[in-house]
Amino acid sequence: MAVTMNDVAKAAGVSLKTVSNVINNYEFIRPATKQRVLDAIDELGYETNLTARSLRSGKTKMLGLVLADLSIPYYAELASDIMKAAWSRGYRVLVEQSGNEAEHEKAALQGQFRSLTDGLLFIPLTLGAQQIIDAAGKKPLVLLGEFVQDPRLDMVLIQNHEAAAAVTTHLLAGGRRRIAVLGADDGETTGSAGLRLSGYKAALADAGVEYDPALVVRCEWRRDGGAGAVARLLDSGADFDAVFGLNDALALGALHELLVRGKRVPEEIAVAGFDDIEEARFASPSLTTVAPGRAEIAERAVELLIERIEGNMAAPEVRQLQAAFELRVRKSAT
Amino acid sequence: MAVTMNDVAKAAGVSLKTVSNVINNYEFIRPATKQRVLDAIDELGYETNLTARSLRSGKTKMLGLVLADLSIPYYAELASDIMKAAWSRGYRVLVEQSGNEAEHEKAALQGQFRSLTDGLLFIPLTLGAQQIIDAAGKKPLVLLGEFVQDPRLDMVLIQNHEAAAAVTTHLLAGGRRRIAVLGADDGETTGSAGLRLSGYKAALADAGVEYDPALVVRCEWRRDGGAGAVARLLDSGADFDAVFGLNDALALGALHELLVRGKRVPEEIAVAGFDDIEEARFASPSLTTVAPGRAEIAERAVELLIERIEGNMAAPEVRQLQAAFELRVRKSAT
DNA sequence: TACTTTGTCTGCAACGATGTATTTCACCAG
DNA sequence: CTGGTGAAATACATCGTTGCAGACAAAGTA
Incomplete structure (x- = not known):
């Protein structure tokens, strides 16, 4: 069996909750106590069970990313950027391939995929704005760059x-x-x-x-x-x-x-x-x-989504950002 | 709040456990009861909370995939294939980019990434066999196609x-x-x-x-x-x-x-x-x-990994598969 | 009739963490 | 010496499932 907080607590001679507090950087902990807990964690090789944390806290620290197919270079490159942007903010990305099919897109907007993520980055290809609004749950959703334009939805747009x-x-x-x-x-x-x-x-x-x-x-x-x-x-x-x-x-x-x-x-x-x-x-x-400003799109989209997740979702002012584009003149058309 | 099994149970007039049994296709349930539960699920729009299920069952139904970077076409195409293969078997794939760095590779082998997945598909680039064995936990691990060869590890090889x-x-x-x-x-x-x-x-x-x-x-x-x-x-x-x-x-x-x-x-x-x-x-x-047989590699690797996850891990016979390759003669070298 | 078997359903505990409320304790002012 | 304050630690319930053991009929067996 894996090491649990309880084991750490016993080893350090403190309560389970104190271990939790140490891990979550709770402000008021005596340095000596903190050190004792940290040592115990080290010694036992404890690692937080993210599943348990998710269940209790309701947060998974994962973002969903729905795109057509990773074998398409633009999406692959965008996904890579998004994963890096998310990673640097303490989030992971769970990718879902829609295969450009409405059914898959709809399924990703609802259902269990949503329950695994705190928010969704979505590149819609078949669904329209109204369908998206109808299908989407209440969790934060940011649309990316492509298809849909609608004043009711957060999005990062390509020009x-x-x-x-x-x-x-x-x-x-x-x-x-x-x-x-x-x-x-x-x-x-x-x-x-x-x-x-x-x-x-x-x-x-x-x-x-x-x-x-x-x-x-x-x-x-x-x-x-x-x-x-x-x-x-x-x-x-x-x-x-x-x-x-x-x-x-x-x-x-x-x-x-x-x-x-x-x-x-x-x-x-x-x-x-x-x-x-x-x-x-x-x-x-x-x-x-x-x-089209891929890096900027990735960065801003992740930022916006995480803001929605962590900030007060009460601030319901829709945000629509535009990425700056840049012409790249090369040999095929000088 | 989301709809829980308890809500469904009340609506259907059965116990919580019976709802669970219906969902998990437990054998002995009267058709009438089953239908009542199914109706209640439909009516309330219930969806299983995967996080809770994971905590209780210890399975996440997710496979980890560690590769250098999705912006590299070969990896992107392989990832796409792997995700499809996993999907068709009821698993999702969580991708982790190692950026070709040993630290990241090591982190992906251990730690919290592991706890989110039931098994790992790993394309090692910097770590050697011994380091992998040392770093890896006890969960199933299948190496892909590239770097390492070692009789102690499951892998699907490129020729x-x-x-x-x-x-x-x-x-x-x-x-x-x-x-x-x-x-x-x-x-x-x-x-x-x-x-x-x-x-x-x-x-x-x-x-x-x-x-x-x-x-x-x-x-x-x-x-x-x-x-x-x-x-x-x-x-x-x-x-x-x-x-x-x-x-x-x-x-x-x-x-x-x-x-x-x-x-x-x-x-x-x-x-x-x-x-x-x-x-x-x-x-x-x-x-x-x-x-190099990309589709086959994806298919067999996923298959092998899931076999390890679901089968008796007691059968410790190491399996090493080879994918068939095919020369593609085109214009750049006829 | 009494006893097992089979089918169907239920109750309780547990997975491993966190939120809330509460307690303990040290310290300082009056 | 008392009371007040805030820091530090704790207790307990809880998130939504599933595993396990058991309850309770109805049916089969002796």
């Missing part, structure tokens, strides 16, 4: 519109006029895709360049999606001199397909992405993209 | 030697004779680096090609490490017609640097890696590499 506009403006400045967009529907206006598309449109309008819906291609936000979309564009004989992948995976897939097809990048066709994943820097040619 | 030999043989078959190796020390014989290096040497020997220590470059197993290593090779005027990165990140970094320097790949210099991360398929040119 989807502005950053996409910046990318587009950069392509336009390079003399490109026929910029294909990968990963959106022509009519889309909400979610990451919609917001980024609207940024693209706004930049075109600013530059007096006409918007051509034929250059907007719907596909999965993965490398193979990007590759397939570009293949279809080329096969259809569409005329374009640049490709804007709404995330880096799309852009990298497109880049690959273009090169395979013998197109020169950026001479014939420029390519730009969105996310600035590590891979972008080492692509050949290196990928021009926009860094 | 480092054989797979590296296969890659080297492939390069040799393509007519390459001066194959640089990135990510190892000349003298190294243990760990992933040592084992892969020895596979490389063996393949050379088999082909009657002389081993040149000057072609073995030590560096960090990251993209920038690979890029830097190749840069140093080129600057030193070394003569080589192929590069074998001991993992894909190294190879991709090297590939990038070679192309930046105007080398033609694979015509002048072939490049091959190890791991077959998703990114390898979409590099330009696509990366020849070896798939």
Whole structure:
């Protein structure tokens, strides 16, 4: 059997509660007593049973993180940052993969996953604001960067519109006029895709360049999606001199397909992405993209969530933060 | 306050214990009673408090996973697979990033992290077998794929030697004779680096090609490490017609640097890696590499660990499994 | 009829910590 | 010497489950 507080208490000749007090840094303990307890802890190799503490205190010191899939580089990198941010504040992170399915997202918002965590960081992909509000329990919840915008929810936002506009403006400045967009529907206006598309449109309008819906291609936000979309564009004989992948995976897939097809990048066709994943820097040619402020998002989201958990949840003023983005100009679109 | 078993019991007009029995599928319960309890659960929206269950039962239904960093694609992809494998068996995974530091690895083996999990999947990078055995508690532990080999520990192994030999043989078959190796020390014989290096040497020997220590470059197993290593090779005027990165990140970094320097790949210099991360398929040119059986490793490791957790731990026969590997020939080295 | 067996359900204690309320004690002012 | 004060330590209940032992019918056996 494991060593318990009781064992320590006996060894140190104090009450169980005093041991608890020492461990929790209770203010009023005589240094001598404290030392005696500490020695006993050392000697017996005692370690607090976190499960018991959780049951009693109602806190687990764990944050939940719901994302589509860790095998997607952007999420993996974000998760890594979030775990570090949480760790430095004494929290652990329990990751749940939604696989981009509504059922899984809903399950993560409610249910037992919640009971294991003190609060949730959630990157919604299929659920809308109302569904989230309906499904979510009472525990703190912070939405991340992507899909949903709603005045009733705490969130840390990516500047989807502005950053996409910046990318587009950069392509336009390079003399490109026929910029294909990968990963959106022509009519889309909400979610990451919609917001980024609207940024693209706004930049075109600013530059007096006409918007051509034929250059907007719907596909999965993965490398193979990007590759397939570009293949279809080329096969259809569409005329374009640049490709804007709404995330880096799309852009990298497109880049690959273009090169395979013998197109020169950026001479014939420029390519730009969105996310600035590590891979972008080492692509050949290196990928021009926009860094949405991943580290800042992780940091602020964790901070905000923990504030909600530990602070008076009574202060119900919704907080919505925006991360600063930064254009990263590289070889694929100079 | 949350709904407890007691509330359900009252609502259903049975004892608390009966509710517990229903939830745990105890055999002898009259269907009518069972239904009444189930209805009450539904009506009240009861959900088991996992913390309380853990405290009482001593099981958390969580597996720990210790790896260097989720931002490294291979680990992220492996983690994703592991989480899915665990999920399908009713377990969750709690990830801990060691940051490749001995202190963190040790901390994860002992301490509170252990108490949150029923067993541990561990990818050791700095700790040796003896240190692991000394540090580890009594809970089940399965080592993954990489570093350590020891008859006293359960593990699922990558065929480092054989797979590296296969890659080297492939390069040799393509007519390459001066194959640089990135990510190892000349003298190294243990760990992933040592084992892969020895596979490389063996393949050379088999082909009657002389081993040149000057072609073995030590560096960090990251993209920038690979890029830097190749840069140093080129600057030193070394003569080589192929590069074998001991993992894909190294190879991709090297590939990038070679192309930046105007080398033609694979015509002048072939490049091959190890791991077959998703990114390898979409590099330009696509990366020849070896798939170490990631999905199988995840599956078997989880299976083995859960077997240890749930089975009689009394059966102390150490199990060491090997995953099948597969060479993936692509454009960077045909 | 009396006694076991089987099925169904219940009560109590316990997992290992923390919150609240309370007690003990030392110290100092009046 | 008493009373008041605050520091230091303690007692007890409690968080929400599950393990264990037992109660109590109904059914089977002798």
